[in-house]
Amino acid sequence: MVEPKLEQLRLSQLGDGVLVVELGTDASEATALRVHAVAQHLLGHSPPGVRDVVAAACTVALHYDPLQIEIVAGTQTPFEALAQQVTQRLGALDPAAAPATSEHEIPVCYGADFGEDLDAVARTHGLTLGDVIALHSAPLYRVQMLGFAPGFAYLAGLDARIATPRRATPRTRVPAGSVGIGGELTAVYPLDLPGGWHLIGRSPLSFFDPTAERPSLLAAGDRVRFVAITREEFERFHQDGRWR
Amino acid sequence: MALKVHRAGILSTLQDLGRYGYQRFGVPVGGVMDEYSHRLANLLVGNAEHEATLEITLSGPRLEFSHDTLIGICGGDFSPALDGNRIPAARPVLVRKGCVLDFGTCRLGCRAYLAVAGGFDVPLVMGSKSTYLRGGFGGFGGRALRRGDLVPTGETGADSYPGLRHQLDAGALFAYPRWSVNANSAFLAHGHHRIHFIPGRHWELFTEDSREQFSGVEYRIATDSDRMGYRLEGPLLALKEPTEILPEAVTFGSIQVPPDGRPIVLMANRQTTGGYPRVGEVSTVDLPLLAQLPPGDTLRFESIAPEDSQRLYLQRDHDLGIMREALRMRMKQ
Numbered sequence: 001m002v003e004p005k006l007e008q009l010r011l012s013q014l015g016d017g018v019l020v021v022e023l024g025t026d027a028s029e030a031t032a033l034r035v036h037a038v039a040q041h042l043l044g045h046s047p048p049g050v051r052d053v054v055a056a057a058c059t060v061a062l063h064y065d066p067l068q069i070e071i072v073a074g075t076q077t078p079f080e081a082l083a084q085q086v087t088q089r090l091g092a093l094d095p096a097a098a099p100a101t102s103e104h105e106i107p108v109c110y111g112a113d114f115g116e117d118l119d120a121v122a123r124t125h126g127l128t129l130g131d132v133i134a135l136h137s138a139p140l141y142r143v144q145m146l147g148f149a150p151g152f153a154y155l156a157g158l159d160a161r162i163a164t165p166r167r168a169t170p171r172t173r174v175p176a177g178s179v180g181i182g183g184e185l186t187a188v189y190p191l192d193l194p195g196g197w198h199l200i201g202r203s204p205l206s207f208f209d210p211t212a213e214r215p216s217l218l219a220a221g222d223r224v225r226f227v228a229i230t231r232e233e234f235e236r237f238h239q240d241g242r243w244r
Numbered sequence: 245m246a247l248k249v250h251r252a253g254i255l256s257t258l259q260d261l262g263r264y265g266y267q268r269f270g271v272p273v274g275g276v277m278d279e280y281s282h283r284l285a286n287l288l289v290g291n292a293e294h295e296a297t298l299e300i301t302l303s304g305p306r307l308e309f310s311h312d313t314l315i316g317i318c319g320g321d322f323s324p325a326l327d328g329n330r331i332p333a334a335r336p337v338l339v340r341k342g343c344v345l346d347f348g349t350c351r352l353g354c355r356a357y358l359a360v361a362g363g364f365d366v367p368l369v370m371g372s373k374s375t376y377l378r379g380g381f382g383g384f385g386g387r388a389l390r391r392g393d394l395v396p397t398g399e400t401g402a403d404s405y406p407g408l409r410h411q412l413d414a415g416a417l418f419a420y421p422r423w424s425v426n427a428n429s430a431f432l433a434h435g436h437h438r439i440h441f442i443p444g445r446h447w448e449l450f451t452e453d454s455r456e457q458f459s460g461v462e463y464r465i466a467t468d469s470d471r472m473g474y475r476l477e478g479p480l481l482a483l484k485e486p487t488e489i490l491p492e493a494v495t496f497g498s499i500q501v502p503p504d505g506r507p508i509v510l511m512a513n514r515q516t517t518g519g520y521p522r523v524g525e526v527s528t529v530d531l532p533l534l535a536q537l538p539p540g541d542t543l544r545f546e547s548i549a550p551e552d553s554q555r556l557y558l559q560r561d562h563d564l565g566i567m568r569e570a571l572r573m574r575m576k577q
Contacts, residue, residue, distance in 0.1 A: 015442055015525025016553040018495050027490055051264040054493040056517055061493030063267065066554050067561055077551045145491065146270035147517030150379050153270075191379060210369050210381040216269035
């Protein structure tokens with residue numbers, strides 16, 4: 001067995017078809033970088049039988065088919081065999097040489113009927129609408145993980161001054177493109193969905209297309225910055241696909 | 245070639261073994277709830293096991309065949325009838341063009357799988373024919389079947405089951421052999437359902453009382469259970485102390501416990517990640533049984549070691565392999 005260079009690496013089982021690589025116990029930036037490095041490496045060097053690689057805040061999960069895992073010498077079960085392969089693959093990984101991340105600029109038209117809760121968020125924190133927009137569009141966010149719905153990316157890095165608990169009563173339908181704040185995270189609704197986050201604006205971009213080769217605009221580990229646009233720029237995007 | 249839908253039933257959707265490779269984009273795996281019955285139905289008609297079948301729920305559809313078609317029905321008992329004549333499940337049935345297949349309401353189990361030789365001719369979306377209703381993609385136009393639909397079916401080689409073909413040529417409306425396959429009869433034994441689960445990483449976070457009760461006391465499947473999750477009524481489960489769990493991947497059979505203490509078993513249409521503490525995961529071999537239990541049925545959980553669970557899974561696949569070979573021989577008769 002090759003000892004991995006990664007510190008705090010633990011392999012555990014989730015049921016009988018998922019191997020979980022645990023890379024920490026917090027949602028810190030350092031953990032996130034390790035998660036991203038491991039997930040990218042395992043996506044590129046996926047052991048046979050692995051069907052999905054799912055990164056989250058401090059874990060990378062490998063969904064596998066036990067029937068497709070070759071039981072090699074020294075191992076008894078599909079899990080053991082896969083764990084050995086994963087350990088070997090990660091042993092060769094230098095976590096410092098983190099892979100490149102994609103960066104996205106996402107135009108958002110804040111407020112009015114696109115962001116019905118912008119007023120409420122501003123009031124809650126004793127800020128002006130302009131303050132909230134400035135604070136939301138300043139950080140370079142990191143996609144912590146996807147979940148809830150196809151293309152729904154949880155973005156970490158929200159300014160604590162505008163962190164807002166979810167609404168007591170979720171909306172039954174939030175239109176696609178809506179930008180919301182849920183606790184210390186922010187996200188764009190990729191489809192028309194039910195949702196309990198505070199809505200502050202809307203983006204004209206398409207975040208999920210089931211027919212595209214890469215169906216989701218955002219992937220775990222990507223970086224995101226929001227750019228405030230006017231209503232006219234939002235409308236223009238629908239005419240010529242450009243927002244500036 | 246097509247199936248004409250005279251009546252759609254409560255929820256009839258095309259499903260296959262699921263949409264893998266896209267969970268990292270938040271795309272649910274979906275697919276059939278009862279993988280065993282689905283695979284068996286496909287084997288009966290000579291399809292690949294990953295070919296889509298029609299998953300029928302609680303109350304079934306009424307379908308007309310545009311061409312002579314070889315079909316197989318497995319899973320729950322919906323009293324299927326062809327032009328008014330009851331037909332047996334778990335065997336291949338060659339149906340004459342123009343015949344109408346009528347499913348009733350489910351008497352045992354809660355889902356049946358209809359396979360047609362040649363499969364369903366719908367486009368692959370992200371590598372799968374499974375219908376995902378919430379996203380509106382996959383299967384037949386991303387939705388459940390409706391009255392008036394013409395669902396395209398694939399081409400087949402006409403050389404299987406020549407004995408049945410002969411009966412149709414002699415004038416029969418439909419024909420089936422005297423034998424049947426040993427379908428997943430586990431759920432037919434009504435009453436005491438035992439579901440194995442593998443205690444997970446959060447198991448120790450629960451109080452001793454909760455852990456003891458969970459693996460022993462009876463749970464009832466609540467009425468608000470669906471393809472996404474089965475809600476369970478029974479002893480409430482409590483954590484030793486309030487604990488924030490960082491969200492991470494979940495899977496088919498993950499048993500999560502929201503703050504109200506009522507466990508939910510995540511099923512085929514589960515989300516890809518979840519943030520609630522989990523008791524553990526249901527054994528893959530027991531998911532087909534669980535998927536056939538309708539709301540109101542009761543079950544007990546029993547813990548199993550992950551390696552034993554994997555062994556049972558490999559064993560079941562071995563048994564299916566034997567069935568596959570046996571059917572290959574029968575298809576020549």
